[in-house]
Amino acid sequence: MNGTELRLSLQIAFTYIGTVVGAGFASGQEILQFFTLLGPMAYPAILLAVALFAWVGVQMLMLGHKLRARSYREMTAYLFGRKLATLIDVAMMVMLFFVTVAMLAGVGALFEEQLHLSFQIGVLLTMVLTYLTILRGMKGIMAANTIIVPLMLFVVIMIFIQSFMQTEYKPTFAPTTTIHNYSWILSAVSYAALNLGLAVSVLVPMGGEMKNTKVLQLGGLLGALGLGIMLLGAQYAMSTRMPLIAEYEVPMGFLSSTFSPLMQGVFIVALWGEIYSTLIANVFGLRSQLTNSRNSTQSSLITIVILTAAFFVAQIGFSNIVHYLYPVFGYVSLLLLLLLLWPRRIAFKK
Template identity: 75%
Template structure:
């Protein structure tokens, strides 16, 4: 593999990681709910999710390439046929929009709580940054994630290392009792399905833009490994503070605050980066679905309209959106996963 292909593979991996992780991952709530509450079965669930990220993620990237897809519309049409695909596309657009709203609400709360800056200013600044990134298309998203994801990896691995070296806090894998042995299977698959469903909006056009099959395969593999390492590190760190960590809305924030002010500042930067990376992925996915690639001005206008609408709906609050809509989207994503893995005639390269 040439140096150019290796560099491209790393960019694909960083884009994959940045698209999957978001406010739920960075805060630690997703990891806590899907894995930490499984007790000793948490690590098996994470390994299963990592395997799914690798297997299905690479499959999506390669399908995007074979379909020469500009948006996930080509993938849903291929999987479900033109009639059903229309309904699936509409539902996915709604979910991407509401996740965009949730990310804006989350970043507003981050500015307000951590930086003591107005909720509205935080949201507006992030909207401008998102628009400027999307102006550069997929290249802009890849560049942004190449900067953001290494910071996230450093923060998570530092929290893991510090937790590992603190002998006064050891992993408590039995804080949660009466966990069904089979739950690690459903948790691992559900976590992967939910996040892959969100990532489709970027992975499909990313595969359509990259011509190198080797770069896509290696990028998908490295991305899944990176996600697995981050999950395992965060899980270990949180398990050292069980069951007390269950009281915190932002478990990873609590962990970072127990070390030093610099660590807390780095965590705040990483949290913003993770929200921002998910936000640009969602808005790009929506824009590519609604606008013609041959009319870039139309795409810019649609991006502005999406962000403006999300700004007003974000006043509803992050928790309400997550509580009522995320489970529904998780179920749809699981259906998409099943259809994606169903045997069918292979496409020509």
């Protein structure tokens, strides 16, 4: 593999990571709920989730390549058939939209609470940057993640190192949870399914744009490896502060607050970057579903409509709606995951 192919593989890996991690990962709430509360069994659960990220992520990229897909509509039609695929597509678009709303609201809250700036300023600035990024299509998304994801990796590794140096690690079980009956397997599969469901909006069209299958395979594997490093590092750091850390809405924020002011500043930047990376992936996925046209004017108009609609919805807050929609989206994602894992023979186009 030459230098160009390796660079493309790394861009795919960074885009994969940036699509999966978001406000839930950055805040630490996802890691806490899915893994840390499992106690020591969090580690095999993370390894299983990473294995699924590697296997299914590569499958999505390869299916996108095979179908020359411009959106995940081609993949759902291939897996489910045209009629059922329409229902799946609608369900995924609804969820992508409300996750987009949640990301914008999260950005506003970040500017308001951490930077003491206006909620609206944070949302509008991020909307403009999102629009400019998506104008460049998949190249813009990959370029943005090439900058953001290394910073996120750096922050998680630094939090891990400082936690390792400050605290003698003692394996901690959840105070109210008994680990038995392989509940860690369900937790790992649920986490992977939910996040892969969101990632499909970018992985499938990204696979459709790439010609080299080796680049796609290596990119998918490196992306899963990067996610594994981030999950293990964050899990270790959070487990050293159990059970106190379980009381915080933003566990990773609590961890960063115990370090230097510089570390806090870098964490805020990384948190914004993780929200932004998920936001551009969601808006791109929605735009791809709503238009098959290569007309740049039409695509730009649809992007503006999506962002504007999400902006207005974000003003009133939709935490309850998102709370009820996430389980539904999880079921859809789990079905998608099972179908992707189902053995099948795929003949790739040359």
